[in-house]
Amino acid sequence: MSNGVSTWGLFKNGIFGENPVFRLALSLCPAVAVTSGVKNGFLMGVAVLFVMTMTNVTVSLLRNFISPKVRLPSYVFITATWVTVIDQVMAAYQRAVYKEMGLYIMLIVAFAIILSRAEMFASKNTLWPSFVDGVGMGLGFLFALCLLGVFREFLGKGSLWGYTILPSKPLLIMIMPTGGFFAMGLMMGWLNWMDRKFFGGTGASSGGH
Amino acid sequence: MKDMLKIVLSLVAIFIVAGMIMGVTYKYTAPVRFAAEKKEKEEALKEMAPEATDPIKQAGDWTANSKPYEYFEATSGGKPVAHIASTAGKGYSSYIKMLVSISPDLKIRDVKILGHEETPGLGDQVEDKSFLDQFKGKTLAQIVLVKGETKENIQAVSGATYSSRGVTKGVKDAVQLLIDKYGAGIQTAAQEVAK
Numbered sequence: 001m002s003n004g005v006s007t008w009g010l011f012k013n014g015i016f017g018e019n020p021v022f023r024l025a026l027s028l029c030p031a032v033a034v035t036s037g038v039k040n041g042f043l044m045g046v047a048v049l050f051v052m053t054m055t056n057v058t059v060s061l062l063r064n065f066i067s068p069k070v071r072l073p074s075y076v077f078i079t080a081t082w083v084t085v086i087d088q089v090m091a092a093y094q095r096a097v098y099k100e101m102g103l104y105i106m107l108i109v110a111f112a113i114i115l116s117r118a119e120m121f122a123s124k125n126t127l128w129p130s131f132v133d134g135v136g137m138g139l140g141f142l143f144a145l146c147l148l149g150v151f152r153e154f155l156g157k158g159s160l161w162g163y164t165i166l167p168s169k170p171l172l173i174m175i176m177p178t179g180g181f182f183a184m185g186l187m188m189g190w191l192n193w194m195d196r197k198f199f200g201g202t203g204a205s206s207g208g209h
Numbered sequence: 210m211k212d213m214l215k216i217v218l219s220l221v222a223i224f225i226v227a228g229m230i231m232g233v234t235y236k237y238t239a240p241v242r243f244a245a246e247k248k249e250k251e252e253a254l255k256e257m258a259p260e261a262t263d264p265i266k267q268a269g270d271w272t273a274n275s276k277p278y279e280y281f282e283a284t285s286g287g288k289p290v291a292h293i294a295s296t297a298g299k300g301y302s303s304y305i306k307m308l309v310s311i312s313p314d315l316k317i318r319d320v321k322i323l324g325h326e327e328t329p330g331l332g333d334q335v336e337d338k339s340f341l342d343q344f345k346g347k348t349l350a351q352i353v354l355v356k357g358e359t360k361e362n363i364q365a366v367s368g369a370t371y372s373s374r375g376v377t378k379g380v381k382d383a384v385q386l387l388i389d390k391y392g393a394g395i396q397t398a399a400q401e402v403a404k
Contacts, residue, residue, distance in 0.1 A: 036331065067219040069212075074223050081227040085234045092238035095245050103326055175331070176368065 007132050014136025020113040021144035021184070022191050027113040031145060032180035034104060038161045041149030043101045045142030047086065049135070051108050052117065054082040056134030059122040066123070075118040080109045113141060144187075152183050250323075257310040257319055258283035258291040265293070269390070273297060273382050274304065280387065289313050292387045298379025300327050301371035305335065309383035315392055317352075320344045320380055325372075332372035340366050340373070344380055349388060352381045 005013075018024055021031050035041040058078045059066070066074045087105045090098040108114065117137055122130040153159060156175030158166030173179040254265050261283035268282040273296045280294040292311050297304040303326035310318040322336045334340065343363050344352070353362045354377040356370070365373035 033328075062223070065219060066223070067216045070216050070220050074220065077223060077227055081230055084231050088231075088234050088238040088242070092241040092245065095249070099324075172368075 005129075007128075010129055010132045011136040014133060014138070014140040015143055016140070018137075019140045019144055019191075020137055021141060021148075022188050024113070024116070025188075026116055027111045027141070028184065030104075030107060030111060031141075031148065032177055032184060035145055035148040035152055035180060035183075036156065036175040037153045038146060038149035039100070040104075041145035042142070043097070044104045045138075045145040047101055047105055048108055048111065048114070048141050049138030050086055051079060051082050051111075052114055052138040052141070053131060053134035055079045055114055055118055056122040056130040056137075057127060058082070059118040060125060060127050060130035063123045071119070071123065072115070075115055075123075076109065079111075079114050079118070083109050113137065147187060148180070148183055151187065152179060155179075253308055253321060253323060254281060254283075254293060257293045257308055257321060261285050261290050263287070268292075271386055273379070273386075274299060276304075280383075280390070283310075289391075291318055292391050294383040294387055295323075296379045296383040296386075298375035298377070298382070300325060300335075300375030301332050301369075302327055305372065305375045305379060307376065307379055307383075309380050309387075311384055311387050313391075315348065315384075315388055317344045317347050317380070317384060320376070322376070327369070327372045331368045334366045334369050335372045335376050337366070340364075340376075349381070349384050352377060352384065 014020070016023075020026050021028065030044065034044045055075070055078055059075060062074075062078075083105060087102070090101070090105070117133060121133050125133070150160065152174045153161075154165070155171040156169060156173070156179060158164060158169050171179070174183060255261075258265065262285045263283075265281050265283045268280050270277055270279055271294070272278065276297065278295045278297070280292065282289060283291040283293060290313070292313075294309050295306070296309060297306045299305075305325040305327065306323040308319075308321045308323060310320075312318050320341050322341070325333070325336075327333050327335070347363075351362055354365050354374055355362045356365050356367075358364065363373070363377055
């Protein structure tokens with residue numbers, strides 16, 4: 001998969017070509033759940049970026065050791081280990097951030113996008129491409145969450161990053177889960193339209209959960 | 210058979226190494242974490258009664274939702290300025306931990322949310338000052354959650370009814386406890402004033 005693909009190409013792939021949320025349509029539930037505000041989306045994105053990269057690197061290093069028949073439990077356990085480590089380190093040394101993010105960190109264990117990258121990419125590639133893929137996918141997820149967060153918080157609460165901008169709440173439904181799906185569908189459609197119109201892409205999203 | 214052994218060994222090896230990594234992390238981070246949590250708790254208590262000159266003393270233990278909590282007394286030169294109880298109320302997806310303080314005349318001074326796991330963006334709005342400030346100066350009888358505008362009672366945050374209910378219930382329990390413990394002497398006087 002990585003043969004002949006440049007580092008930059010791999011990196012870009014996670015952000016645009018195979019964006020976890022808008023293109024692969026993976027991890028939609030957390031993407032809807034946390035993006036009622038930009039800040040939550042951003043913090044979640046940063047946590048995922050960390051775990052994603054660490055898991056990809058570990059899986060890639062252990063790819064010849066992990067028995068193929070029990071690879072999924074192994075991947076989940078590796079993810080859970082890094083999530084626990086980050087949770088504990090942040091709880092001890094980054095109290096202020098932990099108070100904001102503590103709610104989300106443990107959820108990352110069950111993210112489809114992390115498991116799918118371990119299975120689809122890191123288990124078949126060497127250290128460096130896996131690292132780049134992890135960073136790219138993590139940034140892609142971060143980008144998607146921020147975009148959704150800006151859209152939903154601005155329309156739903158009339159604010160951005162917690163600072164009030166509009167005196168009213170134009171579309172309260174946007175911060176509800178229902179609005180999250182609307183926002184996600186609109187974004188996906190818009191990005192596909194852009195892709196087709198300006199970059200000549202096929203604009204297809206593959207299904208997921 | 211040989212295959213099975215290989216599978217088991219590979220899994221066990223991963224689990225042991227991962228367990229060790231987590232254990233070592235815990236060993237080094239836990240003391241720092243507990244110290245920070247203890248300090249935060251003391252600071253939170255201090256915030257509930259900033260004018261107290263004496264150190265805030267624990268006055269006893271109590272249970273709410275069958276979990277142990279504590280209550281405290283803040284004094285200034287030996288005279289009580291506030292009674293504080295820690296408690297929790299059941300919100301939408303978690304118990305919302307909080308501190309509640311009442312003044313010696315049995316009115317609510319302050320409510321502070323310590324921690325919760327409510328839905329980010331909806332349930333966590335009960336942390337907003339605009340919601341919590343409603344409790345200030347209210348008496349036990351006034352702590353009723355209503356939907357819509359109110360000055361007498363507590364207005365629920367729209368989109369966070371369950372969480373609002375959790376906080377209100379927690380405050381009510383705590384105030385009831387503190388009145389039971391400290392109210393005997395002055396309750397009659399307070400009722401007189403109320404009339």
